[in-house]
Amino acid sequence: xxxxxxxxxxxxxxxxxxxxxxxxxxxxxxxxxxxxxxxxxxxxxxxxxxxxxxxxxxxxxxxxxxxxxxxxxxxxxxxxxxxxxxxxxxxxxxxxxxxxxxxxxxxxxxxxxxxxxxxxxxxxxxxxxxxxxxxxxxxxxxxxxxxxxxxxxxxxxxxxxxxxxxxxxxxxxxxxxxxxxxxxxxxxxxxxxxxxxxxxxxxxxxxxxxxxxxxxxxxxxxxxxxxxxxxxxxxxxxxxxxxxxxxxxxxxxxxxxxxxxxxxxxxxxxxxxxxxxxxxxxxxxxxxxxxxxxxxxxxxxxxxxxxxxxxxxxxxxxxxxxxxxxxxxxxxxxxxxxxxxxxx
Amino acid sequence: xxxxxxxxxxxxxxxxxxxxxxxxxxxxxxxxxxxxxxxxxxxxxxxxxxxxxxxxxxxxxxxxxxxxxxxxxxxxxxxxxxxxxxxxxxxxxxxxxxxxxxxxxxxxxxxxxxxxxxxxxxxxxxxxxxxxxxxxxxxxxxxxxxxxxxxxxxxxxxxxxxxxxxxxxxxxxxxxxxxxxxxxxxxxxxxxxxxxxxxxxxxxxxxxxxxxxxxxxxxxxxxxxxxxxxxxxxxxxxxxxxxxxxxxxxxxxxxxxxxxxxxxxxxxxxxxxxxxxxxxxxxxxxxxxxxxxxxxxxxxxxxxxxxxxxxxxxxxxxxxxxxxxxxxxxxxxxxxxxxxxxxx
DNA sequence: AATTAGCACTCGGCAACAAGGAGTGCTAAC
DNA sequence: GTTAGCACTCCTTGTTGCCGAGTGCTAATT
Numbered sequence: 015x016x017x018x019x020x021x022x023x024x025x026x027x028x029x030x031x032x033x034x035x036x037x038x039x040x041x042x043x044x045x046x047x048x049x050x051x052x053x054x055x056x057x058x059x060x061x062x063x064x065x066x067x068x069x070x071x072x073x074x075x076x077x078x079x080x081x082x083x084x085x086x087x088x089x090x091x092x093x094x095x096x097x098x099x100x101x102x103x104x105x106x107x108x109x110x111x112x113x114x115x116x117x118x119x120x121x122x123x124x125x126x127x128x129x130x131x132x133x134x135x136x137x138x139x140x141x142x143x144x145x146x147x148x149x150x151x152x153x154x155x156x157x158x159x160x161x162x163x164x165x166x167x168x169x170x171x172x173x174x175x176x177x178x179x180x181x182x183x184x185x186x187x188x189x190x191x192x193x194x195x196x197x198x199x200x201x202x203x204x205x206x207x208x209x210x211x212x213x214x215x216x217x218x219x220x221x222x223x224x225x226x227x228x229x230x231x232x233x234x235x236x237x238x239x240x241x242x243x244x245x246x247x248x249x250x251x252x253x254x255x256x257x258x259x260x261x262x263x264x265x266x267x268x269x270x271x272x273x274x275x276x277x278x279x280x281x282x283x284x285x286x287x288x289x290x291x292x293x294x295x296x297x298x299x300x301x302x303x304x305x306x307x308x309x310x311x312x313x314x315x316x317x318x319x320x321x322x323x324x325x326x327x328x329x330x331x332x333x334x335x336x337x338x339x340x341x342x343x344x345x346x347x348x349x350x351x352x353x354x355x356x357x358x
Numbered sequence: 359x360x361x362x363x364x365x366x367x368x369x370x371x372x373x374x375x376x377x378x379x380x381x382x383x384x385x386x387x388x389x390x391x392x393x394x395x396x397x398x399x400x401x402x403x404x405x406x407x408x409x410x411x412x413x414x415x416x417x418x419x420x421x422x423x424x425x426x427x428x429x430x431x432x433x434x435x436x437x438x439x440x441x442x443x444x445x446x447x448x449x450x451x452x453x454x455x456x457x458x459x460x461x462x463x464x465x466x467x468x469x470x471x472x473x474x475x476x477x478x479x480x481x482x483x484x485x486x487x488x489x490x491x492x493x494x495x496x497x498x499x500x501x502x503x504x505x506x507x508x509x510x511x512x513x514x515x516x517x518x519x520x521x522x523x524x525x526x527x528x529x530x531x532x533x534x535x536x537x538x539x540x541x542x543x544x545x546x547x548x549x550x551x552x553x554x555x556x557x558x559x560x561x562x563x564x565x566x567x568x569x570x571x572x573x574x575x576x577x578x579x580x581x582x583x584x585x586x587x588x589x590x591x592x593x594x595x596x597x598x599x600x601x602x603x604x605x606x607x608x609x610x611x612x613x614x615x616x617x618x619x620x621x622x623x624x625x626x627x628x629x630x631x632x633x634x635x636x637x638x639x640x641x642x643x644x645x646x647x648x649x650x651x652x653x654x655x656x657x658x659x660x661x662x663x664x665x666x667x668x669x670x671x672x673x674x675x676x677x678x679x680x681x682x683x684x685x686x687x688x689x690x691x692x693x694x695x696x697x698x699x700x701x702x
Numbered sequence: 703a704a705t706t707a708g709c710a711c712t713c714g715g716c717a718a719c720a721a722g723g724a725g726t727g728c729t730a731a732c
Numbered sequence: 733g734t735t736a737g738c739a740c741t742c743c744t745t746g747t748t749g750c751c752g753a754g755t756g757c758t759a760a761t762t
Binding site: 403406 | 755756
């Protein structure tokens with residue numbers, strides 16, 4: 015079931031044209047293109063074959079053709095001509111890193127914003143996984159007799175905090191001793207493993223030094239129980255409203271609701287392995303995304319994958335351009351973060 | 359230009375009916391209502407007068423009438439029958455406070471969510487102003503030779519943190535001394551006044567104890583410069599998509615873009631004094647809000663105003679119900695926060 | 703003098719219909 | 733194998749006519 019060169023050419027031109035115009039492509043308008051040197055009748059025959067093979071579809075009996083999901087898939091896998099970014103795009107992306115920055119939440123937020131502005135689609139950035147960072151220091155600060163704040167600082171400078179109530183039987187001295195023991199034992203431990211480590215190693219020590227040790231232990235362990243979700247950042251949530259395929263309010267509605275849900279997006283994006291991934295339409299397994307494609311790229315520090323950047327657009331999206339942008343940004347982002355992490 | 363009782367009645371019924379149905383109200387359908395005991399012809403005459411006075415409008419020459427902004431304003435100011443919340447609403451709102459909570463970000467987020475679910479409009483909650491909270495403790499935690507995290511804990515348990523680079527001439531001992539001085543001098547000072555206080559009181563002390571004191575000073579002051587914006591929380595951003603007045607994509611678009619902007623909303627909401635405020639349509643001074651009304655209420659701890667809760671809906675919104683809900687929630691919220699603050 | 707019944711008129715919405723255009727599929731000629 | 737030609741399909745647009753809901757005005761009624 016191999017396609018002939020001419021079929022490939024026609025498929026490519028159809029997809030390109032439809033991406034540009036959002037209008038079904040007819041044989042006559044194709045025949046007028048430079049790249050194409052045969053008559054509309056020939057094209058009609060080829061299109062008929064391409065339709066039989068499932069790469070293109072008609073919207074009604076006598077309409078032009080529109081790429082099917084299979085068509086987009088083939089286009090992305092085999093026909094994509096890598097687009098070179100123009101100088102303007104490059105410098106806009108690089109402007110993200112212009113200022114000296116310490117907190118990558120800022121960088122990441124700015125990345126999302128700029129990505130959505132450059133593409134006019136919706137951008138999504140999954141922040142770095144905090145849970146693999148290593149604990150630098152724990153601090154417990156009493157607010158009053160009954161409550162205190164526990165602060166966890168990671169080696170990357172990320173700060174988590176939890177408020178908890180101090181067990182009645184615990185006094186200030188106990189608290190201080192506990193903090194010392196915790197810092198002693200837990201520094202350098204990934205946040206993910208804290209709970210484990212607390213019960214396995216710290217419990218014993220606490221018992222030796224603190225009166226009501228197990229109450230204290232559970233209080234601290236409880237503060238840590240809440241899983242630390244990677245944060246999602248969005249840019250251009252409303253951009254989809256300008257896409258002609260979303261003239262229909264109910265489609266927009268279900269899409270925006272899904273986006274605001276965050277959970278779906280989180281699951282779609284998180285599990286990705288390194289590199290660029292393109293998911294087209296129903297490949298996303300979500301009815302709200304039927305007319306959407308999601309392109310993801312990962313960024314990392316050194317060898318370690320940190321997070322994901324992604325673009326959500328209509329299936330009729332500028333795959334080539336978006337992929338180039340994502341590749342470029344993820345490379346830059348990784349370089350900057352690698353440097354940042356080396357200092358730690 | 360006082361309205362007769364009959365005119366008031368008619369105006370009220372028109373507004374009520376339009377709020378319910380979103381359809382222009384005609385004289386005949388009005389005459390069928392229970393409350394109304396005169397003929398459609400009489401109603402037509404009265405409606406004509408009400409239109410001359412600017413309280414109602416026609417959508418075209420032979421259509422029924424629709425409330426004008428002036429009509430809504432009058433309705434809200436004079437004709438609103440305070441609605442009693444049903445038991446279900448009450449218990450749903452109270453469920454917000456069911457769990458024991460320490461961090462009001464959680465409470466507030468939940469409030470926004472529930473408010474939007476109860477009303478089917480968009481809810482907005484302005485978080486408590488952090489900047490008036492008093493500093494409880496400063497902690498500086500070095501990450502490596504060049505960078506450190508400064509952590510500021512307030513008496514309410516709020517934690518702010520900033521990463522900064524350590525001046526080359528400063529060593530660990532200096533850092534520790536600085537932190538001690540800062541805690542000594544700044545505990546109990548509102549975050550707003552920290553900068554001032556640092557330059558006026560702390561500078562001198564630093565000079566006595568630290569070698570390169572002014573570099574240190576500026577580094578610390580810089581970390582504090584960034585103003586601490588109250589956070590905005592939203593619920594039901596997409597609810598407006600279901601409102602019939604927003605069938606028009608371009609209206610939806612400009613509204614959602616304005617909401618995502620956050621700045622406009624922030625300015626609309628922040629400056630409000632205590633109590634319920636209703637802003638109708640163009641009273642909001644924002645073209646994107648032409649068909650919207652914004653109802654705000656404040657919440658406080660003790661005497662101190664902390665933040666704002668608001669509902670953004672179409673001008674054709676259920677004013678009575680929304681006002682009752684906001685009143686109720688703001689009262690509950692204030693009570694809970696007052697208790698929380700008393701412990702501090 | 704206030705209210706109401708009656709009636710002509712207006713306008714939006716809907717369905718039916720026609721014309722035009724863009725497109726296809728098929729057949730026959732090149 | 734390619735292309736010209738043609739009949740056919742279906743969407744789009746515009747026109748027309750009609751119905752229903754509503755108004756404003758006038759004249760009759762209370």
